[in-house]
Amino acid sequence: MWLQPDVWKNLPVLPLVTAIICLGGCTNQPTEEQLEIWRNEAIARNAEIVADNAKKNQPMESNLVIQGExxxxxxxxFNWQQVGVLANTYxxxxxxxxxxxxxQVFNFRGLPISKLLKEFGHQSNVTEVTFLSDDAYQITVSLADLLTYPIILAIANNGKPINRDQGxxxxxxxxxxxxxxxxxKYDESFWAFYVSNMIVGTEKVQLRVGKRTLNLAALDQLPQVTLTETVxxxxxxxxxxxxxxGVRVRDVLSLAGVQLPTLGEVVVRGKAQVYRSTANPMSFSAADLRECEILLVTRWGEDKQLIPAKLGGPVTLAFSSECKTKTSNIRWVTFVEELIIQP
Structure with a gap:
């Protein structure tokens, strides 16, 4: 099995209870009634642990999006059924x-990336493909290598669906x-877990704000701001x-004709699932946007290069270090796609 952080939780609890009782010597032994109570509590706790681990190990379904150049x-x-049909390579x-x-050798079944690239094509300037995971982890692989080697997006291992704790x-x-x-060239860090997006080259800027979709040319019309920060x-x-x-988020809202209520918030949504959570959104108050330099970044470096997909581009979220107290719990979002106003 794959080593898990909570692997020891699967061990029986009762022997541990007995060991603790006798650590200081067993001169004052518990009664049979107390032992029975502890035994039943241990069994109940074990049952909870087993049920919790069973939920974690349930096979999941996922969509796959191919986009970019x-x-x-x-x-x-592709929905999960379509992904399954395409997964025809071992x-x-x-x-x-x-x-x-x-x-140990495993028999993986998955989608052949070379065939996907041939099916959907790529523009002549493309040299890399980026794979994005649900948790915003990303890796980038050479286009030439993807066309040469049988690298796959696997959905089954030894005939069984791949559980989340196995990638x-x-x-x-x-x-x-x-x-x-x-x-x-590609060590274990390139074996990306829970892949959701395959980005060919780098997408064009298409930032959704209210009812408008803004491209790079529109953002370039706004006042440009430069931050020098440890990202x-x-x-x-x-x-x-x-x-x-890049440009200030508050200026982007103005360009889109969006009015932020005094007590409202702006939610920044990225491509990865972790940045699309309704339970823990990446949000800023009107005061944050007014008092802090909170930017949507489109270029970086001394020569103002466009941000490629391998760095989370074309649009990323960044803050001035002076905003640290206000943004300490906010992530530097990559692949920013949308600003949502919440009253």
Missing amino acids: TATGKSVK VQTTDPNYVIDRN GPIYLVFPYRQYPEIKQ GYRIGWPSGKVKLH
């Missing part, structure tokens, strides 16, 4: 995330056994301070 430039969304390989035995329901798998040389993005960025160039 494809031949048409339009997004294509790869037998070791799994670097299976820490119990890194030499499923959609798990990026590399053919280490058949092509060992690929391991040098909070998770993947790919330099560790030191970086120049970020």
Whole structure:
């Protein structure tokens, strides 16, 4: 099995209870009645743990979206049934995330990425494809390698659906056994868990605000702001301070003709599922936007390069370090797609 942080929770509780009772010597032993009470409590707790773990290990379903600089430039969304039909390629390989035995060979079934790229095409300038996970983790793979090697988006392992704690329901798998040389270029960090989006090249800016969709040209008409900050993005960025160039969120709202109520909030939604949670949204109050430099970033560096998908572009969220107290619980969102006004 895959090593889990809570693996020890599966062990029986009763022997532990007995051991604790006798740690200081068993001269004052509990009564039979007390032992029976503890035994029943342990059994009940064990049952709760087993039920909780069963829920965690239930196979899940997921959609897959292919987008970016494809031949048409339009997004294509596959539901779980369609994903299953397309998953017709088998790869037998070791799994670097299976820490119990890194030499064990598994039989993965999944969608062949080379065929997806040939089916939906790519524009002539594209050299990379980025895979985004539900938790906003992203990895980028060379287009040439995806067309050369049988790299798959796996949905089954040894004939069974891939559970979430094993990287499923959609798990990026590399053919280490058949092509060992690929391991040098793509180590275990590239085996992305719960993949939801495959982004060919980098998408064009299409930011939804109210009833409008703003492109890069529209954002470039706004006052441009530069921040020099140590970024909070998770993947790919330099560790030191970086120049970020973009526009204030409050200016974007004005451009879109959106009025923010005094007590209202703006929710920033990214592409990843974690940034689309209604239970824990990435939101700012009107006061935050008025008092802080909160930007939607479209360029970075001294030469103001456009932000590629491998860095979470084309639009990311950033804050001035002076806003730290107000934004301490807010993530630096990548792949920003929408601003939503909540009264």
